[in-house]
Amino acid sequence: MSNQPPHPALLIPGPIEFDDAVLQAMSHYSESHVGAPFVNTFGETLSMLRRLFQTTDPASQPFVISGSGTLGWDQVAANLVEPGDEALVLHTGYFADSFADCFETYGVKATQLKAPIGGRPQLDEVETALREKQYQVLTVTHVDTSTGVLSELKALSELVHRVSPDTLVVVDGVCSVGCEEIKFDDWGLDVVLTASQKAIGCPAGLSILMVSGRAIERFKARRTRPTSYFGSWKNWLPIMQNYEAKKASYFATPSPQLIHALHTALTQILSRPLEQRFADHRAASQKIKKAVAELGLKQLAAKPENQANGMTAVYLPEGVQAPQILPSLIKKGVIFAGGLHKEIATKYIRFGHMGVSVTDPNREDIDRALGALRAGLSEIGYKV
Numbered sequence: 001m002s003n004q005p006p007h008p009a010l011l012i013p014g015p016i017e018f019d020d021a022v023l024q025a026m027s028h029y030s031e032s033h034v035g036a037p038f039v040n041t042f043g044e045t046l047s048m049l050r051r052l053f054q055t056t057d058p059a060s061q062p063f064v065i066s067g068s069g070t071l072g073w074d075q076v077a078a079n080l081v082e083p084g085d086e087a088l089v090l091h092t093g094y095f096a097d098s099f100a101d102c103f104e105t106y107g108v109k110a111t112q113l114k115a116p117i118g119g120r121p122q123l124d125e126v127e128t129a130l131r132e133k134q135y136q137v138l139t140v141t142h143v144d145t146s147t148g149v150l151s152e153l154k155a156l157s158e159l160v161h162r163v164s165p166d167t168l169v170v171v172d173g174v175c176s177v178g179c180e181e182i183k184f185d186d187w188g189l190d191v192v193l194t195a196s197q198k199a200i201g202c203p204a205g206l207s208i209l210m211v212s213g214r215a216i217e218r219f220k221a222r223r224t225r226p227t228s229y230f231g232s233w234k235n236w237l238p239i240m241q242n243y244e245a246k247k248a249s250y251f252a253t254p255s256p257q258l259i260h261a262l263h264t265a266l267t268q269i270l271s272r273p274l275e276q277r278f279a280d281h282r283a284a285s286q287k288i289k290k291a292v293a294e295l296g297l298k299q300l301a302a303k304p305e306n307q308a309n310g311m312t313a314v315y316l317p318e319g320v321q322a323p324q325i326l327p328s329l330i331k332k333g334v335i336f337a338g339g340l341h342k343e344i345a346t347k348y349i350r351f352g353h354m355g356v357s358v359t360d361p362n363r364e365d366i367d368r369a370l371g372a373l374r375a376g377l378s379e380i381g382y383k384v
């Protein structure tokens, strides 16, 4: 169990519950960000990320920069495309709207390919879109946190490589890296961007990316300079390469304490086979989805193949709104999130099941959450 002060289990789709050791890593004494001990920790952290993303290609490049997941969108829009370029954004919920808005902020044209709520764009639709126009990048949200929809990356990436080989495949993995299988090299991905606070289980504050050698070449061949200063890979690429080679260098001060926490979280994750971690998440997810169905509730993602393994988005019974039930769940010791998809926000709730809540056998978060949901619904008169 955890030695943290008693608190309701945080079961939203990030931030998630943290392991004690990860939190303790943050109370590290102050270090110079260019001193050998910290440079060593940062270098090891970058090398561990290669294993988490399952890439052994030396041309792949990890980045860890202070910021949240959103900074990953800015990095893609500022470094991999140029004003006037075209991006095809596959839409499975709220986060695609935001990624598209980010592209537009940098003068990049974003075309969204949308699916009905709970679905995802089909491969033949993607193929048609790719044949209509030359897109410099295609983006896909691996798990859309607003809907709990999982996208299929392998077949999608194969399609892009076949139909439009110059289009870079960019994955928003903020809610999937650490709980869903991702094979960066085997699947031919160009960017997977994520954040520290979701399935990786480290406090918020780090933007984490894996970038392919092909994408780095694309960046180097830009005609115009990157359209961000803080987020520019011109500034960060040499820093990341130096840190991994255990050489001190400076562009902007990183957060040594957060890097220590990430180092601890990654050490824990990689201490077991990744397949086991993904299997644990699938098993917990199946149990939750079964319990939800037994309560007579429906998921936003209706088809099993569209359902994420690290979260579940559940429609409330007809007439019940999220603000009626969430406070009573907190009293029962669990925090769920309300809806995020703007058309249906009050009609559903989101249950995050990632990280230690799933992998630590001494925690009872999941059973407590299912019990609370059952009791909370019956209190408001829903017959379960």
Ligand SMILES: *Cc1c(COP(=O)(O)O)cnc(C)c1O
Pocket (backbone or CB within 6 Å): 014, 068, 069, 070, 071, 095, 141, 143, 144, 145, 172, 173, 174, 175, 195
């Ligand atoms: C949470 C999330 C983001 C945004 O990350 P922040 O850390 O909140 O900036 C982006 N995409 C997806 C899929 C997310 O779940």
